[in-house]
Amino acid sequence: MIKLLSVALFAPLALAAQNKDRxxxxxxxxxxxxxxxxxxxxxxxxxxxxxxxxxxxxxxxxxxxxxxxxxxxxxxxxxxxxxxxxxxxxxxxxxxxxxxxxxxxxxxxxxxxSNSNITQSLMGVQKLSTADIKNIPVLFGEKDILKTIQLLPGIESAGDGNSGFFVRGGAADQNLILLDEATVYNPSHLLGFFSTFNSDAIKDVTVYKGEMPAQYGGRLSSVLDVRMNDGNDQRYSVSGGIGLIASHLNLEGPIKKNKGSFLITARRTYADLFLKASADTTLRKSQLYFYDLNLKADYSFGDKDRVFLSGYLGQDKLGVTGQFGIDWGNSTATLRWNHIFSNRLFSNTSLIYSNYKYDIGITSNNDDITIASRIIDLHFKEDLQYSLGTDSKLNFGVDVIHHTLSPGIINTNAGASYNPLSLQKKYSLESAAYVSHDWTPARGWKVTYGLRASLFQVLGPGNFYSYDSVGNVDHTETAASGKVVTSYFNLEPRFSTSFQLNDVSSLKLAYARNVQNLHLLSNATSSTPTDLWIPSSPNVKPEIADQVSMGYFRNFSDNRYELSAEVYYKALQNQIDYKNGAQLEANENVEADLLYGPGRAYGLELYAKKKEGRLTGWISYTLSKTEIKVPGINNNTWFPAREDEPNNISIVGTYKVTKKWSFSANWVYNTGYPVTWPSGKYEVNGAPVWLYTERNGNRMPAYHRLDLGATVITKKTAHRESSWTFSVYNAYDRWNAYTITFKQDPNNPSQTIATKTALFGIIPSITYNFKF
The missing domain is CATH 2.60.40.1120 (Carboxypeptidase-like, regulatory domain)
Structure with a gap:
């Protein structure tokens, strides 16, 4: 490892010496x-x-x-x-x-x-343009980044009503989601029906599947790097859209022409306004909406300095007045300074704030209960890029994050049946330094290699517990504020290379080690706003993933068609599972209910894309397997993880009939995910009690769906544009299972009834978009 670090640091300097006459x-x-x-x-x-x-x-x-x-x-x-x-x-x-x-x-x-997919050294990288996102028909007509990336190979949906996604067998929390460099912990609105990303505010979307560059860290499976538009520094413009369930508006313009600009983008759903008109009293008292706001401004101080300030605020409200309510949302702020030290050295310095919170209110009889939780990050980054020569570029920097996690505060009114409870806050400091070198050592070869050194420190104040074999507290250590309780240091090497066989084909090989120190606890089949995040601790070790992948890439017909085949194998350490009957919410000793074991994920990804012509689109297929082995579960044998969906197919197409009319369609299919269903039952005091044996021994039914869309441009000039978008989600009305529940047949107690619940049938939508 020391030799690798030495090469990473000193080999580029030797190359620089050869270029002093350039x-x-x-x-x-x-x-x-x-x-x-x-x-x-x-x-x-x-x-x-x-x-x-x-x-x-x-x-x-x-x-x-x-x-x-x-x-x-x-x-x-x-x-x-x-x-x-x-x-x-x-x-x-x-x-x-x-x-x-x-x-x-x-x-x-x-x-x-045109052949960058052949020549670049990185593999497992997918970029989406705003046109790709714009043309995909989606639920309620709202353009959605997260739903679109799930049509790419190796990226699988977590199901209807869920914006979570799985990348190469990794859990939903193993994806690092960034908005202008700020971490977004819950990227969903309305329990997953929409994502937090308003496409009107987005400039660039890049997904790294495992072989992420060294400047990224903290997650095992992927990075979704979303960059916001800067704003128009030439003229003022207004754009927006009006749909059946949501509307959005975008305003941008110059602060000073050619020097600075601003951007304001807002979106809101209004299902709650329709509920107010209902004859049902309960529905009239209901809240069901979200809003989000993207803000950005930038200003250039000469040719070498530019400052950016961006922010995001999103909030969901769901509930019935006087009965219950759930509010949750994200807020982020990023202050960036770009400085050009010289034509060779570029710097980006960032100060970042991220806050995820949820509040739950419940009213029952004389009890008023409120539950609150928070995650607050304060983040500093320094990224530098140095050009060493024609075929050599060095990236290096530092990264420091202070995490404050508030697992839960429960307040009650006087005389309530429940006692108030405040779980202790958890503090930690996550630091890293990295260096990465992009190099062309010989004709046809491209190499990217680097090293990330990460340090995670668990900090006081707080009580830290150790547990005996049955989960009882056997020792408590009390730490003062700022005291380092436990430290985890890891080296994370990254390497990828491509060899260009000829102008239209190449072979690629990559290896990456990633480490994760924040973990999401959830024993539900889909993520919810109340899922619990915890940091690594004396009991909870960092999760580690070592992934190796190989790929063949081939272009056809003057690069109009792309074809790729990638295989990967990922070895996982310290994967988290739960004891039977684990209590994850409002539990100070939740770590006593956790189990740990190794995991493995491997698969084949096939991808074919047509980039030009009236008909464009792609076909992706993923064949994969994801397993874990946890002591005490399924007789200590390997069993399918929740993310194991062996077959996943996506077909996406867009056809431009005329300059005004275009049509689009996508069809998806995936194997049902593993679930644990009862294998038997017995009676206690006349009530049925379900018997569960094998963990994840069953599967949900297969999922498939067809979506259709059409767009007509009604007006288009240099500064004005208007269009109508029509879409049909789930066009052949497939009732895909969201949950399957079991109950005793009231007419025949010896029989069991299984009931399937589906969220969506066929859903048409229409949206009017404008810009001036």
Whole structure:
């Protein structure tokens, strides 16, 4: 490991020494009409086609080449390319603004090189454009990032009414979800029917499936990195949409032209307004809505400094006045400073705040009970990117997060039947340093390797318990504020490489170790707002995943078609399960009810995509297996994990009939997930008691669904646009099982009745969208 770290640190410096007679060309690429920085724009030297790069997450690029006269070609999907002449006699800065391409003839310019899926070293990476998200028909007509990524290979849905997703056999909490670098702990609205991400505010979406770059950490399975729009620094504009159940509005414009901009995006559902008109008194008293608000502003202080301030506020309200209520939501804030030290060195410094909370109120007889829980993160990041030469780039930085977890505070009114309870807060400090090197050692080879060193410290104040073999407290340690109770240090190496067989095909290999120190406890079949997060502790060890993967990538017909096949194997340590009858809520000693064991996940992912023409879309298929082995469960043998859905198929298509009309469809199928059903019953005092034997020994029925959509553009000019979107969710009215419950047949006590509950049948929707 020491040798690996030495290579990561010193090999790039040796390469830099070889490039001292070269000069560096750098700058920022922006949208000419809005001033938005462009992530992934292609920058290539025409005289040296092998010398090129793509802009980073902040629109910055850097290229090093020998002195000489060059023409640089800058291109991005949907924009007219621009060519700039440069006399490279010293380090030079060239920033470019691109304009939307003219439809004089069919010319396709891509954000990456047309065969970037062949040439890039990273594998298991999926990027979604706003067009991909816009064209997918979804529930109630609301564009949804989380539902769209579940149509990609290796990413499986957690089911109807759930925005959670499983990546390569990992649990829902093993996905790191970021919005402008801030962690989002619960990415769902209305118990999972919608996601927290308003697509009007989103610029870029990237999913890393296991082989995540070294700057990411803290989760085992994936990173979903969502970047918000910056706002238009050229002109004011308003856009929005009005649907059957929700409406959204977007306002953006310049703070000062060419210097700064702002963005305000708001969304709200209004099902509660229809409930007010009901003749049913209970429904009139009901609350059933959510709202969210995205805010962002940026300002440039010269050519080398730019400051961003972004925030998100989302809230759900569900309940019946005077009976019960559940409020939950996320709030985040990110302050970022981009600084260009030189044409070779780029810096991003971030201060981040994240808050997830839920409040539950219950009124029963004379009892008024309130339950509250919080997760608050204070986060500092420093990321640096250094260009070492034409074929070499170094990324390095530090990352520090202070976590405060409030598992639960229960308050009651005077004279209530229940006593108030306050579970102690849990404090921890999560720190990391990383270095990563992107390198082209020889023609056809690309390598990315790096190392992340993470340190997790459990902090006081608080009481820390140890337990005997049956779960009773046998020792208590009291720690003062700030005292380090337990520390976990881990090295997380990352490596990926690609070998280009020819211009249209390549082989790739990757390995990554990831460590997770925050854990979600839930014994429900789907996630809920009240699921409990806990940190690693003296009893709860960090979860660890080692994943190795291989892939073959092939393009056809001048890169119009993509085909890939990837296989992976993931070895998991310290996976969490529960004792029979575990009490997860309002339990100070919840760690006594936890069990731990190894896991394994392996599979095959096939992906075929058509990128051009009137008909575009993709087909993905995943064949996988996910198992765990926990002492004390199923006779200590391997058994299917909740995330085990062996077969998963998605077919997505969009057909552009005319410039105004387009149609879309997607069909999904997956094997039912494992569940534990009763294997028998007996009576106690005349009441049935169910007998459970094998954990996850049964499966829910298979899930499949067809969605259809159509969009018509009614008006489109340079500054005005309006359209109608029609969609049908679950077009052939498949009643997919949400839950299956068992009860004794009242007419024949020796028989058992199984009852299936489905959330959705066929659901049509219509949305009017506008922009001016």
């Amino acid at each position: 000069h560096t060309l750098a700058g920022t690429v922006r949208d000419g009409s809005s001033g938005e920085t462009m992530i992934g724009a292609s920058v290539v030297l025409l005289e040296r086609p092998s010398v090129g790069t793509v802009t980073n997450a902040y629109g910055f690029y850097s290229i090093t080449a020998p002195a000489g006269r060059y023409h640089i070609l800058i291109s991005f999907s949907g924009y007219a390319p621009d060519t700039v002449a440069v006399n490279l006699t010293r380090d030079t800065t060239v920033s470019v603004s691109l304009s939307v391409g003219q439809e004089l003839k069919e010319v396709v310019i891509r954000s990456n090189r």
